[in-house]
Amino acid sequence: MRVQLEHIYAQHPASPQDGAFSLQDISLSIQSGEHIALIGPSGSGKTTLLQVIAAALKPQSGIVRLDDLNPWNLSVGKLQEFRSQLFYAPQIPPLPPRQRVITALSASRLPELSLLESLANLIYPQFARDGFEVLSAFDLEDKLWQRVDRLSGGERQRVGLAKVLMSHAGLWLVDEPLSALDPKRSKQAIQTLIAEAHKRRVTLIVTLHQVDVATQEFPRVIGLQNGRLAFDQSAQSITPTQLRELYAQNQHELTHLINEDEVLSQVKPSCASESGLTS
Numbered sequence: 001m002r003v004q005l006e007h008i009y010a011q012h013p014a015s016p017q018d019g020a021f022s023l024q025d026i027s028l029s030i031q032s033g034e035h036i037a038l039i040g041p042s043g044s045g046k047t048t049l050l051q052v053i054a055a056a057l058k059p060q061s062g063i064v065r066l067d068d069l070n071p072w073n074l075s076v077g078k079l080q081e082f083r084s085q086l087f088y089a090p091q092i093p094p095l096p097p098r099q100r101v102i103t104a105l106s107a108s109r110l111p112e113l114s115l116l117e118s119l120a121n122l123i124y125p126q127f128a129r130d131g132f133e134v135l136s137a138f139d140l141e142d143k144l145w146q147r148v149d150r151l152s153g154g155e156r157q158r159v160g161l162a163k164v165l166m167s168h169a170g171l172w173l174v175d176e177p178l179s180a181l182d183p184k185r186s187k188q189a190i191q192t193l194i195a196e197a198h199k200r201r202v203t204l205i206v207t208l209h210q211v212d213v214a215t216q217e218f219p220r221v222i223g224l225q226n227g228r229l230a231f232d233q234s235a236q237s238i239t240p241t242q243l244r245e246l247y248a249q250n251q252h253e254l255t256h257l258i259n260e261d262e263v264l265s266q267v268k269p270s271c272a273s274e275s276g277l278t279s
Helices: 046-053 076-083 101-112 115-123 128-136 153-166 183-200 211-217 240-246 251-255 260-266 269-275
Strands: 003-010 023-030 035-039 061-066 086-089 171-175 203-207 220-225 228-234
Touching (some): 023 228, 035 183, 101 128, 153 171, 183 203, 220 240
Parallel strands (some): 035 220
Antiparallel strands (some): 003 023, 003 061
């Protein structure tokens, strides 16, 4: 799915109505099948940007186009139908504690089911085989029939990522998917997500606090600061100076993860060549 944003101004729902915009004059063009990391300090607008792209938050001004369609020109019913073509995964996965993992995974397929089929799925899950496969990608296949409240925080976050893989959407929007994972699990999870997106030719946009993961694993990185676009370029072309400036008021968010002078030395050379971008 293609994404086009033109001069977007938007306000996070939790922000004061008379406060500054969470996003200010954001213009982006993302081609179908691209894989992009969004980085920036806390409060920079990353989550708000995902919600705008997901057609979950209407901007105060500006134009959103998804596959050349402005979702806000649709009727309520058509907008709901259109949203089934994309998948938004919040930082905290919406997993009811008493629900079984397979039932939580099946929720990703609800847009494809009739009301009767949805009700039947609560009693007898129809996607157990698919659920087993996506859980296997995150080493969680033994959790298929467990209740969510018996999972650890890291396991719940990986189940949230497995829900992404269960989706048949053409656009995946994933917010901070690694916050509860250790470095080994983080690497496995993000590489699995990217590999599946590449296999299915899905457009993938992920917000990350892990600058090293963003620059190593993604060909294109977008930096946000105070609701504005700080840079949009290939991972290989990002300099330590740009990172220091991006996190100037939040240096601890950068340095507690990795020395910023080492970030570029760890970037995969293949990332820039895959993106076709230059500095």
